[in-house]
Amino acid sequence: MALLFDYALRQADSALILGHRLSEWIGHAPLLEEELALGNIALDLIGEARALYAHAGTVEGKGRDEDALAYRRDAGAFRNLLLVEQPNGDFAVTIIRQLLYSAFAHPFWRALGQSRDATLAAIAAKAEKEAAYHLRHAGEWLIRLGDGTAESHRRAQAALDELWPYSGELFETDAVELALIAEGVAVDPATLRPEWERTVAAVLAEATLAAPAGEWMQSGGRSGRHSEHLGHLLATMQFLQRAYPGAVW
Amino acid sequence: MYTQGLLHAKDDDRAAPEPADRLARFQARIDAEEKIEPNDWMPEAYRRTLVRMISQHAHSEIVGMLPEGNWLTRAPSLRRKAALLAKVQDEGGHGLYLYAAAETLGVSREELMEQLLLGKAKYSSIFNYPTLSWADIGAIGWLVDGAAIMNQIPLCRCSYGPYARAMIRICKEESFHQRQGFEIMLTLARGTSEQKAMAQDALDRWWWPSLMMFGPSDTQSQHSDASLRWKIKRFSNDELRQKFVDATVPQGRFLGLAFPDADLRYDEAAGHWRFGAIDWAEFRAVLAGNGPCNRQRLAQRSAADERGRWVRAAATAHAEKRRARAAE
Ligand SMILES: [Fe+2]
Ligand SMILES: [Fe+2]
Numbered sequence: 001m002a003l004l005f006d007y008a009l010r011q012a013d014s015a016l017i018l019g020h021r022l023s024e025w026i027g028h029a030p031l032l033e034e035e036l037a038l039g040n041i042a043l044d045l046i047g048e049a050r051a052l053y054a055h056a057g058t059v060e061g062k063g064r065d066e067d068a069l070a071y072r073r074d075a076g077a078f079r080n081l082l083l084v085e086q087p088n089g090d091f092a093v094t095i096i097r098q099l100l101y102s103a104f105a106h107p108f109w110r111a112l113g114q115s116r117d118a119t120l121a122a123i124a125a126k127a128e129k130e131a132a133y134h135l136r137h138a139g140e141w142l143i144r145l146g147d148g149t150a151e152s153h154r155r156a157q158a159a160l161d162e163l164w165p166y167s168g169e170l171f172e173t174d175a176v177e178l179a180l181i182a183e184g185v186a187v188d189p190a191t192l193r194p195e196w197e198r199t200v201a202a203v204l205a206e207a208t209l210a211a212p213a214g215e216w217m218q219s220g221g222r223s224g225r226h227s228e229h230l231g232h233l234l235a236t237m238q239f240l241q242r243a244y245p246g247a248v249w
Numbered sequence: 250m251y252t253q254g255l256l257h258a259k260d261d262d263r264a265a266p267e268p269a270d271r272l273a274r275f276q277a278r279i280d281a282e283e284k285i286e287p288n289d290w291m292p293e294a295y296r297r298t299l300v301r302m303i304s305q306h307a308h309s310e311i312v313g314m315l316p317e318g319n320w321l322t323r324a325p326s327l328r329r330k331a332a333l334l335a336k337v338q339d340e341g342g343h344g345l346y347l348y349a350a351a352e353t354l355g356v357s358r359e360e361l362m363e364q365l366l367l368g369k370a371k372y373s374s375i376f377n378y379p380t381l382s383w384a385d386i387g388a389i390g391w392l393v394d395g396a397a398i399m400n401q402i403p404l405c406r407c408s409y410g411p412y413a414r415a416m417i418r419i420c421k422e423e424s425f426h427q428r429q430g431f432e433i434m435l436t437l438a439r440g441t442s443e444q445k446a447m448a449q450d451a452l453d454r455w456w457w458p459s460l461m462m463f464g465p466s467d468t469q470s471q472h473s474d475a476s477l478r479w480k481i482k483r484f485s486n487d488e489l490r491q492k493f494v495d496a497t498v499p500q501g502r503f504l505g506l507a508f509p510d511a512d513l514r515y516d517e518a519a520g521h522w523r524f525g526a527i528d529w530a531e532f533r534a535v536l537a538g539n540g541p542c543n544r545q546r547l548a549q550r551s552a553a554d555e556r557g558r559w560v561r562a563a564a565t566a567h568a569e570k571r572r573a574r575a576a577e
Contacts, residue, residue, distance in 0.1 A: 027337075032344060032345060036342060043335060046334070050328075071326070148566045149566045236322050240324075244443060247440055249437075
């Protein structure tokens with residue numbers, strides 16, 4: 001059960017942190033329609049996180065609810081991907097981050113829909129539909145940016161170069177995952193790699209962008225070794241729960 | 250209300266005179282409660298009044314996203330975070346329908362946005378106050394959305410069809426926001442002493458600005474008469490303000506909070522809550538651009554617009570390329 005708790009938490013943390021990042025755009029988006037679209041995606045992701053935290057809390061059986069898990073753990077206990085905690089940057093960075101994540105999330109949730117854990121499978125079935133929209137949104141924007149003006153092309157390429165080293169972590173597996181894969185509960189991310197590569201390559205081609213040549217990949221999210229950014233994000237997000245312990249909101 | 254800036258709008262009705270028989274037929278349609286549609290003939294002053302009202306309302310929705318957006322990243326629970334995100338998004342959606350309604354009167358969203366960013370357009374004074382604690386999110390939902398509903402329910406019967414229809418859609422969401430805000434206040438009022446103090450402080454700061462949302466007193470307002478005759482508005486500013494006070498005071502008492510008004514008392518004979526004098530000097534100062542956050546709100550919208558310029562340019566350039574390729 002500890003394995004399942006950990007596994008659900010990983011997915012929940014990634015969904016929450018990415019949703020939180022997107023919510024930072026509200027009031028700052030490049031056009032009104034994007035205020036709404038980014039807000040929608042953030043809402044989907046936070047919804048996924050809530051379902052996953054609830055499941056993790058139940059599996060753990062120590063009475064921790066979604067807020068205990070989201071608001072009362074420190075950065076080292078978070079298990080999200082490094083990719084999703086990266087700052088919003090300009091709109092191109094946000095779109096690249098979303099594309100790299102959603103091109104993985106879409107087949108991931110589809111595969112997890114077959115999980116032998118019925119709750120995970122149900123959460124995955126809903127998340128798959130949401131991820132399909134997130135992927136389409138990011139893909140369409142990246143094509144506009146890459147194949148738009150000289151400036152947007154330059155920014156999109158720079159964003160891709162900046163975030164590419166965080167894409168390797170999507171496909172990592174560790175002992176927790178291997179054990180759950182063997183039980184038919186978890187998805188082996190390595191099996192998703194060909195589809196992810198095809199999806200990303202197709203978008204990059206249409207966007208006239210080049211995948212970076214560098215092989216080096218950053219790693220650490222799954223073991224709680226994060227970038228400096230996560231601590232600041234949590235300091236903001238968790239402020240009220242930390243400042244008024246025990247209060248109900 | 251969201252269109253309180255009418256106080257300062259300048260009218261120039263000295264344009265070409267409109268034929269009396271047309272004006273009379275128009276007024277007859279209004280009196281018969283017919284809806285005026287975009288392609289129908291309408292007096293120029295009617296059109297201009299509506300453009301002003303609808304655009305001020307739209308701008309208020311968009312600027313109104315900012316004070317609440319200030320707490321999106323700090324919402325104290327995931328449920329509150331999701332609800333606030335959905336609410337702020339609803340307000341953006343309201344802005345979109347309203348700009349679309351204004352477009353039926355021949356002004357584009359781009360023009361209206363430009364006026365807003367140049368500081369030439371008005372929006373509700375309420376959004377120039379800061380959100381200093383989480384309780385402000387409760388107070389805004391309860392009081393600001395509550396005041397908006399008072400004003401907007403009669404606008405669902407506005408004589409101009411597209412505005413009336415937009416209002417019907419919007420009102421449903423606003424009343425949801427109002428209940429959600431009240432529920433935040435209730436949770437705080439029943440919470441720890443610190444939370445209760447937070448709720449009281451929010452009421453202290455938001456109460457008077459909420460009353461100012463209804464705009465100047467009827468004795469001051471230049472536009473109410475024509476707006477009432479054309480059935481753009483159905484009630485005067487003071488009537489709506491009184492309705493709001495009557496509906497809201499019992500809710501505040503239920504919360505166990507005190508209103509920051511020593512003169513507030515129930516008038517048994519009239520069946521109304523009587524309230525003290527509104528500080529109109531403060532109201533005028535905020536409308537004139539000197540509220541606590543006027544500059545900050547416009548600066549944030551301008552910065553977003555500026556930072557998004559290359560994105561919009563990319564979208565336009567890409568669409569051009571597609572069209573060119575399709576034509577080949
Ligand atoms: Fe609204
Ligand atoms: Fe609202």
